[in-house]
Amino acid sequence: xxxxxxxxxxxxxxxxxxxxxxxxxxxxxxxxxxxxxxxxxxxxxxxxxxxxxxxxxxxxxxxxxxxxxxxxxxxxxxxxxxxxxxxxxxxxxxxxxxxxxxxxxxxxxxxxxxxxxxxxxxxxxxxxxxxxxxxxxxxxxxxxxxxxxxxxxxxxxxxxxxxxxxxxxxxxxxxxxxxxxxxxxxxxxxxxxxxxxxxxxxxxxxxxxxxxxxxxxxxxxxxxxxxxxxxxxxxxxxxxxxxxxxxxxxxxxxxxxxxxxxxxxxxxxxxxxxxxxxxxxxxxxxxxxxxxx
Ligand SMILES: NC(=O)c1ccc[n+]([C@@H]2O[C@H](COP(=O)([O-])OP(=O)(O)OC[C@H]3O[C@@H](n4cnc5c(N)ncnc54)[C@H](O)[C@@H]3O)[C@@H](O)[C@H]2O)c1
Numbered sequence: 001x002x003x004x005x006x007x008x009x010x011x012x013x014x015x016x017x018x019x020x021x022x023x024x025x026x027x028x029x030x031x032x033x034x035x036x037x038x039x040x041x042x043x044x045x046x047x048x049x050x051x052x053x054x055x056x057x058x059x060x061x062x063x064x065x066x067x068x069x070x071x072x073x074x075x076x077x078x079x080x081x082x083x084x085x086x087x088x089x090x091x092x093x094x095x096x097x098x099x100x101x102x103x104x105x106x107x108x109x110x111x112x113x114x115x116x117x118x119x120x121x122x123x124x125x126x127x128x129x130x131x132x133x134x135x136x137x138x139x140x141x142x143x144x145x146x147x148x149x150x151x152x153x154x155x156x157x158x159x160x161x162x163x164x165x166x167x168x169x170x171x172x173x174x175x176x177x178x179x180x181x182x183x184x185x186x187x188x189x190x191x192x193x194x195x196x197x198x199x200x201x202x203x204x205x206x207x208x209x210x211x212x213x214x215x216x217x218x219x220x221x222x223x224x225x226x227x228x229x230x231x232x233x234x235x236x237x238x239x240x241x242x243x244x245x246x247x248x249x250x251x252x253x254x255x256x257x258x259x260x261x262x263x264x265x266x267x268x269x270x271x272x273x274x275x276x277x278x279x280x281x282x283x284x285x286x287x288x289x290x291x292x293x
Contacts, residue, residue, distance in 0.1 A: 001086070001139055001185070002256050005030030008081040010073065012064050012123060013091030015042035017198025018143060018191050018244045022088055025248035027055030032081045036062025036073040037091065038206050056081070064091045064119030070126035083134060086255075089123035090143040090189075092116045093203035094159055096213075098220035101157045109158055111211040116162035120169060128173075131184045139255055140177075141187045141262070142170040149190070150273050152292040174260055187254060189262040191247045193269065194240040197225045 001007070009026045013019040014035030023033045027050055035057065037043040043059045050057035058080050062073040077084050095112040097104065120142055131138040147153045148163025167188060174186035191198075199205070202223045204213075213219065222228055225241055232239040254262040265273070276291040278284075286292070 001137060001258065003030075004086075004252075007031045007085040008034065008077060008083055009086035009088065010034040010036065010077050010084055010127070011088040011090055012036045012062060012070075012073075012119065013143075014059075014088075015039045015046050017200060018189075018196060018247050019088065019090045020046055021244035021248035022090070022251065023050060023057070024053070024055075025245065025252055026086070027053065027057065029252065031086065033057040034073070034077040034080070034084075035059040036064070036070070038063050064089075064122055065114040067122045067125055070122045074126050074130055078130070083136065084127065084130060084138065085136065086139045086141070087123065087127045087131070088141045088143065088189075089120045089127075090141075091119050092143060092145075092162075092200070093206070094156070094200045096201075096204060096220045096222070097156045097158055104158065105214040107211045107214055111207060112158040112162055114211075116159070117165050120166050124169070124173060128184070132180075132182055136183060138184045139187065139258075140173065140184055141189050141251070141255070142166060142173075143189045143191065144170060146190050146192060146263070146265070146269065149188070151269075151276060152286075154288045154292055185255075185258045187251075187258075187260055187262050189247075189251050189254075190264075191244070192242055193264045193266045194242040195225060195228065196244050196247055197241045198244055201225060201228065 004026055009031045011019045011022055014023045015037035023035055023046060027033045033050055033055060035043055035046055040061055047057055047059035060073055060076045063069045093112060093115045095108045144167045145163040148160040149167035152160055170186060170188045177184045177186055229239045250264050251262045272291060279286060279291050
């Protein structure tokens with residue numbers, strides 16, 4: 001997809017971070033923007049800012065964990081703008097994991113699986129039938145993470161599990177649209193190359209009442225990228241970060257080439273991916289520092 005003018009882009013989790021940056025970047029390229037999010041106040045603010053720039057936009061409350069809610073978002077987008085050309089299944093959370101996974105609260109597992117995994121499954125079920133029926137060139141983009149898809153960082157087992165599953169689903173979706181010769185291109189977006197400075201580390205702000213943490217026993221104590229920077233500095237490490245606008249620019253450059261992998265890495269990450277592949281080929285025992293975190 002080279003020309004975004006007049007195209008309709010639906011972005012889940014568009015009230016903050018990567019989704020928000022995608023909304024502005026695509027809007028500035030002439031796309032009409034539909035943001036679905038559970039953070040109503042932030043979403044409405046984004047809607048106002050998009051409109052102030054003269055970008056055609058609508059925002060609608062959408063809880064990605066609910067299929068009905070994603071169907072309603074799709075209906076609203078079609079009603080407002082007459083079609084859908086780009087879908088970003090982007091909403092995601094970090095559960096603030098820390099400690100041994102067997103001590104985790106069941107609610108941590110449920111919340112993260114609900115948003116990160118079911119959010120993507122529901123997006124596929126709500127939007128793919130419409131894109132297929134529409135019969136026009138369209139793009140379905142899933143925001144994954146190298147943590148799970150490419151590497152296994154040892155300190156966030158729930159998040160890693162969701163992103164591993166999400167990646168296999170994304171790759172399978174690609175194979176299925178290819179096999180069906182459908183006009184829908186599928187891409188896997190990996191925010192990076194460094195930790196992206198977003199609200200992900202403060203996801204508790206949108207944690208549902210019914211799945212609140214049961215104890216503070218496994219709280220990581222990290223609530224922002226600044227917290228991570230401070231913690232890294234204590235070990236003499238200067239943590240590098242990426243701005244979400246850079247992720248949006250990388251994603252759009254990839255979409256223009258119909259690329260599957262919307263992925264920018266550092267030489268260090270490349271070395272770990274290679275080491276991980278070799279570890280599997282050699283059947284050697286995993287060593288976290290070499291193949292993951
Ligand atoms: N920040 C990073 O370093 C990084 C790295 C790799 C992948 N990612 C992925 O990028 C995506 C976007 O996250 P971000 O980093 O921009 O974080 P963010 O917190 O800034 O944005 C996530 C958005 O998702 C929304 N959201 C949460 N639960 C929702 C739900 N149930 N329904 C609808 N919306 C919901 C939040 O309100 C928020 O607006 C996520 O899938 C995340 O896993 C982020």
